[in-house]
Amino acid sequence: MNDTTTPGTTINAPAGTPFLEVIRDFDATPAQLFRVSTDPELVTQWLGPRDLDVELLEYDVRPGGRYRYIHRDESGEYAFRGVFHSVEQDRMVIQTFEWEGAPGEVSLDKWTYTEVDGKVRLHMQSVFGSVETRDAMVEYGMESGIRDSMDRLAELLVKEG
Amino acid sequence: MNDTTTPGTTINAPAGTPFLEVIRDFDATPAQLFRVSTDPELVTQWLGPRDLDVELLEYDVRPGGRYRYIHRDESGEYAFRGVFHSVEQDRMVIQTFEWEGAPGEVSLDKWTYTEVDGKVRLHMQSVFGSVETRDAMVEYGMESGIRDSMDRLAELLVKEG
Numbered sequence: 001m002n003d004t005t006t007p008g009t010t011i012n013a014p015a016g017t018p019f020l021e022v023i024r025d026f027d028a029t030p031a032q033l034f035r036v037s038t039d040p041e042l043v044t045q046w047l048g049p050r051d052l053d054v055e056l057l058e059y060d061v062r063p064g065g066r067y068r069y070i071h072r073d074e075s076g077e078y079a080f081r082g083v084f085h086s087v088e089q090d091r092m093v094i095q096t097f098e099w100e101g102a103p104g105e106v107s108l109d110k111w112t113y114t115e116v117d118g119k120v121r122l123h124m125q126s127v128f129g130s131v132e133t134r135d136a137m138v139e140y141g142m143e144s145g146i147r148d149s150m151d152r153l154a155e156l157l158v159k160e161g
Numbered sequence: 162m163n164d165t166t167t168p169g170t171t172i173n174a175p176a177g178t179p180f181l182e183v184i185r186d187f188d189a190t191p192a193q194l195f196r197v198s199t200d201p202e203l204v205t206q207w208l209g210p211r212d213l214d215v216e217l218l219e220y221d222v223r224p225g226g227r228y229r230y231i232h233r234d235e236s237g238e239y240a241f242r243g244v245f246h247s248v249e250q251d252r253m254v255i256q257t258f259e260w261e262g263a264p265g266e267v268s269l270d271k272w273t274y275t276e277v278d279g280k281v282r283l284h285m286q287s288v289f290g291s292v293e294t295r296d297a298m299v300e301y302g303m304e305s306g307i308r309d310s311m312d313r314l315a316e317l318l319v320k321e322g
Contacts, residue, residue: 017178017179018178018179018180018288019179063227063244064225064226064227064244065225066224066225082246083224083225083244083245083246083257084244085243085244085257085259085267086259086265086267092265094257094265094267096244096246096255096257096269098246098247104247104253104255104271106246106247106255106269106271107269108257108267108268108269108288108290110265110267110290125290127179127269127288127289127290128288129269129271129286129288
C-alpha cells in the first residue's frame with residue numbers, strides 16, 4: 001500500500017493496481033458541496049495546486065458535456081480535458097480525464113457526495129488504463145495537487161457556503 | 162489468467178485485475194474497419210450477441226457525443242449507454258460504457274485500429290471501476306457477446322467493405 005493521510009484528505013493508491021482513491025469530509029451538506037464543486041464560475045478557485053494559474057476553457061457539467069482547462073507555471077503549460085458521463089445532482093459525477101501531455105492515456109473518475117455524521121463525504125475513485133499510467137501520474141505529483149484542491153474546496157465552502 | 166482464444170478473437174481477462182482485453186485481426190484496412198464499426202447505420206448489424214435484437218436510440222460518434230442502445234430477448238431488456246471521449250479517424254475511439262442494470266458502474270473502453278501484416282488489428286481495452294465489476298460482467302456472459310460482435314463485424318466487412 002502507498003497510503004498517506006494529511007489532516008483532512010485521505011489518498012489511497014494501492015500498489016499494483018490502476019486505482020486512486022480520495023476521501024475528504026467537509027462541514028457542509030451534499031447540496032452545498034455539489035454546488036460549489038461543480039459551478040463553472042468557481043472551478044478556477046479550487047481546482048489544482050495553489051501555485052498554478054488555471055484557465056478554464058470549457059466546463060459543461062451535464063452528461064456528454066466537455067471540459068478543458070490549462071494549468072500554467074514558469075516551466076510551462078499543462079492542459080487537461082474530459083467528458084462527463086453522469087451528472088446526478090447532489091449525488092454523483094462520473095467523468096473522463098486526460099492530460100494532453102500523454103494523449104490517449106485516459107482515466108475515469110467517479111465522485112460521490114454522501115452525508116456522514118452531519119458532514120458530507122466526497123469520495124473520488126479514479127481508474128487508469130494501466131497500473132503504469134497510474135504510477136506515473138502519482139510520481140508526477142498528482143497527490144499534492146489533489147490535497148491542495150481539497151483544502152481549497154474547504155476554504156471556498158466557508159466563503160460561498 | 163482467464164484467457165481463451167477462438168479462431169479469430171482473443172479475449173484476456175487477467176484474474177485479480179479490472180481489465181478486459183479483446184484482440185481481433187480483420188482482412189481490411191484501418192479506414193474500412195473504422196468506417197464499418199463506427200457508422201450508426203451499421204451498428205445494429207454487428208453490435209452484441211446474434212440472438213438479441215438491438216434497438217439503437219442514439220449513436221453520436223464525436224468527442225462528447227452520447228450513445229444508447231437496448232438489447233431485447235424473451236427474458237427482458239438490457240440497456241447500455243455511454244459517451245465518447247476521443248474519436249480519431251481510422252485510429253482510435255475512447256468511450257465510457259454503462260449497463261443501466263448496474264447504474265453508476267461505468268467502464269472505459271479504448272479501441273485502437275492498427276495495420277499489422279496487411280490486416281487491421283482491432284484492440285479493445287476495457288477497464289472497470291473494480292475487479293468485482295469486471296468479474297461480474299465476464300460471468301454475465303459478456304465474452305460470448307464480444308465474440309459474436311467480432312464475427313459479425315468480419316461478416317459485415319465482407320458485405321460492406
